[in-house]
Amino acid sequence: MALDKPYKNVPGTTIYDAEQARKGYHLNQLAMSLMKPENRARFLADQPAYLDEWPLNPVQRQAVLDMDLNTMIAEGGNIYFLSKIGATHGLSFQQMAGSMTGMSEAAYRDMMVGGGRRPEGARLKDLDGWTPPSTEKATTMRPDAPAKYTSALFTSHVPAIGAAMDLGKTEEPYWKQVFDGYQWTRKWAKENTPDVVILVYNDHATAFDASIIPTFVLGTGAEYPVADEGYGPRPVPDVKGYPEFAAHLAQSIIQDDFDLTLVNEMVVDHGLTVPLSLVYGELGVDEEWPVKVIPLAVNVVQYPVPSGRRCYELGKALRRAIDKWDGEELNVQIWGTGGMSHQLQGPRAGLINKEWDNAFLDHLIADPLGLTEWPHMEYVDEAGSEGIELVDWLIARGAMDDQFGGEEPSTDHRFYHVPASNTAVGHLVISNPVGRATVAAEDAVESVGAPAAEPAETAAVANA
């Protein structure tokens, strides 16, 4: 079920996609550096010395020295980036484009004056009668898919939880109540380590500042350093990505009409590292997380934010993308993080709505489609201005088997507790049949406190 990339075969044409972007990353960034006059001057004064500052491969390096645009493009360059190199040499776009055609500058200009190159004979359809691919969206699962979505994990990602771990406070009574709710999960996670976690979270004005507000960001990079959010970076490992799988997901999801922002380089904040710490425990900077992570960040910082329905639909597009993977066998988990009820601002700060939070959990488990009807105002009004983070969770849920005609997930673990700093903590592990939990019932955490719907401070249900 290879992804449809007919654009690769258009004659005399190289389409810049995530695969090319990965290959040409440093070449294109070098070109971008020439937008500064001082860098242009240094480049022109001593090109080899300037290129020494960039980790280009030898073919890319020689192509820049030769101003050979065809080779630069084959090596992952994109003309919009590369034009900065041409401009530094004083070349016009017409000179640059003409230089790639094998024609003299004058002949190319004359061709353009004469009406330009005719498409006949230079189109894919002239070569092999290509017909457009079907745009139908799968509504059922692919039974033999090499990538299996095993389990969804949901958790709050309160920064103070990370700080409690980093500062060795987990045994203090205040924090012990929080961490007790994750003991089951830690055991389960040891026996159910996926190859990759698609980790849905929201950036907290960390990687993205007020200059750019992308709605949905998919990380296609190889590594994500831990951010310094003002307290210094958390002493935890940097996060390793999975560029090939992420590029595949991007290709499929965008063809499925979701316009993701693709990010090759970004820092990750507590929204992403706290869930990893909660599940995999204290790991030092020199250690490695046991999983590759593909970050999927949702804007909830500046309105308008995406609706729960939109997030759920993105989850469906994500599952279709997972099912289309034809590479190595993969065990995939999707984590939905953020929330639960909390408000960090204004006179209403400290708002906690246990009843609403637990109704959200109930619906997430049993009625995700119904949950998509809840408008964003409901989240803000009932769960606080920062409670809106809960829309993140619908992505993981929309991708599950039962939303594609398969079986309902099992609820393996459920936990709810108030407070962690200003926030209610909610946590769920639910699994598709292929990922049913392997932790023995007797190893599971006993139920703590009253059932979830009661106004108790803490409630955990293991292997429910």
Ligand SMILES: O=C(O)c1ccc(O)c(O)c1
């Ligand atoms: O409760 C808190 O302290 C807190 C602070 C920052 C956050 O992003 C958050 O989700 C919670």
